[in-house]
Amino acid sequence: MTDPDLSITDYDTWVMDLDDTLYPPDNGLAEQMKAHIRDYLRAFYGTDEAGARRIQSDLMANHGTILRGLMVTRNIDPADFLAFERRIDYSALRSDPPLAEALSVLPGRKLVYTNGSAWHAEQTLSRLGLSEHFDGVFDILAGGLVPKPHPDSYARFVERYAIDPTRAMMFDDRSANLAVPSQLGMATVLVSGPAGSRPAPYELLGPRRWRTWDVVGLLRSLTGEALRPSTTQEAIHRTSSPSVSEATASTRKPRARPN
Numbered sequence: 001m002t003d004p005d006l007s008i009t010d011y012d013t014w015v016m017d018l019d020d021t022l023y024p025p026d027n028g029l030a031e032q033m034k035a036h037i038r039d040y041l042r043a044f045y046g047t048d049e050a051g052a053r054r055i056q057s058d059l060m061a062n063h064g065t066i067l068r069g070l071m072v073t074r075n076i077d078p079a080d081f082l083a084f085e086r087r088i089d090y091s092a093l094r095s096d097p098p099l100a101e102a103l104s105v106l107p108g109r110k111l112v113y114t115n116g117s118a119w120h121a122e123q124t125l126s127r128l129g130l131s132e133h134f135d136g137v138f139d140i141l142a143g144g145l146v147p148k149p150h151p152d153s154y155a156r157f158v159e160r161y162a163i164d165p166t167r168a169m170m171f172d173d174r175s176a177n178l179a180v181p182s183q184l185g186m187a188t189v190l191v192s193g194p195a196g197s198r199p200a201p202y203e204l205l206g207p208r209r210w211r212t213w214d215v216v217g218l219l220r221s222l223t224g225e226a227l228r229p230s231t232t233q234e235a236i237h238r239t240s241s242p243s244v245s246e247a248t249a250s251t252r253k254p255r256a257r258p259n
């Protein structure tokens with residue numbers, strides 16, 4: 001379990017994807033968002049549910065996000081598309097005190113980097129009880145409506161926050177979103193698998209590349225709290241709590257620190 005690259009002093013910037021990274025993907029929020037997007041596609045293309053699903057899949061595969069695909073292929077107004085977020089029911093999201101605590105003891109900046117909107121990120125972080133633990137939210141608007149994994153999105157992100165990639169660690173549930181960060185020199189963590197599903201909180205995939213199924217457990221390892229996964233009770237809590245999908249960006253006020 002000892003990993004010389006997994007030393008907290010090596011990092012001053014922590015980059016977290018939002019949806020399916022800061023909350024598990026099993027609370028129905030992602031499905032809810034996909035359904036709202038299909039509503040939009042049905043109306044826009046005048047198609048049925050099967051047609052909307054096909055278009056949704058094609059746009060995602062070819063452009064990374066539905067929004068990007070619609071902008072490139074149909075020149076839509078992003079605001080019209082993003083209006084679906086206002087219809088999301090966020091009640092499935094619950095606060096996550098173990099994650100809040102793990103984040104609170106990380107030194108340096110903590111940033112959310114999402115393909116969704118800042119508005120969606122704010123709703124999500126608030127529900128999760130994590131709002132005060134992040135110093136900024138970089139959303140799809142901040143990225144010039146160019147989403148991860150396009151290299152231009154990362155270039156804007158790194159410039160916006162003057163990030164030294166060699167001192168940054170990025171977490172994301174999509175491996176495709178971690179390829180460019182890795183090339184830039186960031187340490188990366190692929191968030192994949194149900195929390196608490198294995199005895200160790202993470203595994204090494206390659207040089208400065210990890211995979212975890214327990215973000216809290218990995219953060220605890222970094223902060224030296226103990227090389228142990230989060231407890232079963234916490235794992236159950238996390239598995240049954242929150243979830244959403246990708247949102248937007250904006251700069252948030254620096255979080256208040258007790259001291």
Ligand SMILES: [Mg+2]
Pocket residue numbers: 017018019020021172173174246
């Ligand atoms: Mg995600």
